Amino acid sequence: MQLYAIGKIMPARIEEHLKKVIRKRFSASYMSNAKWRKLFTALDPLKIEQAYWKFVDLDDEFRDRFVEKEDLMEKFVGDCGVGGGPFAYRRIEWVEIPKIGKNPMYENVPHMNFEQDITKVQRILDEIGCFETEQTARGIRIYGHK
Numbered sequence: 001m002q003l004y005a006i007g008k009i010m011p012a013r014i015e016e017h018l019k020k021v022i023r024k025r026f027s028a029s030y031m032s033n034a035k036w037r038k039l040f041t042a043l044d045p046l047k048i049e050q051a052y053w054k055f056v057d058l059d060d061e062f063r064d065r066f067v068e069k070e071d072l073m074e075k076f077v078g079d080c081g082v083g084g085g086p087f088a089y090r091r092i093e094w095v096e097i098p099k100i101g102k103n104p105m106y107e108n109v110p111h112m113n114f115e116q117d118i119t120k121v122q123r124i125l126d127e128i129g130c131f132e133t134e135q136t137a138r139g140i141r142i143y144g145h146k
Contacts, residue, residue, distance in 0.1 A: 014088060018088055018090050021057050022090065022145055025145075026145040028132075029144065029145050030131070030132040030145070030146070031092070031131075033090070035129065036092065036144070039128070039129075039142065040067050040068075040069065040072055041072065042124050042127075042128045043121060043124060044068060046121065048097055048116055048121070049065060049114065049116065050064070050065060050066060050101035051095050051096060051097050051098070052098065052138065054093040055087070055092065055093055056090075061096075063104075064081070065081065065082060066082075067080060067082055075089065076088050092145075093143070094141050094143045094144060094146075095141070095142050095144075096138060096140065096141040097121055097139045097140050098118075098138040099115065099118050100114070100115060100139075101115070101116055118139045121140055122140055125142070
């Protein structure tokens, strides 16, 4: 996973770098900082444990925990452990909430898996606004850029 390290891209330049990547790779952007905060805040009561994340500047997706309301800052998700540290909302290409979460210590032990209620997730998303979503084989994907 290639994350922002001190010395590679200085924090003051991250927003500028992300804007260039987004203009180059995507034809549509669906989310603003406020819309991401609204989404994460609305889903907070569900206590979602796990999500798959795809950042605009990375080739691969990764599985990590979901953010909580207290992780949210105005332009960034704070240093909550997701993706290696603080990251800008605009960096999120998509986040996917799987129906079945997997315990990282016991991935191949089915009874250690846990269910996440993506029906409730979709219902909340439908109630609070217009989001670019897709049902996938794993769950529900919410797009920031496409």
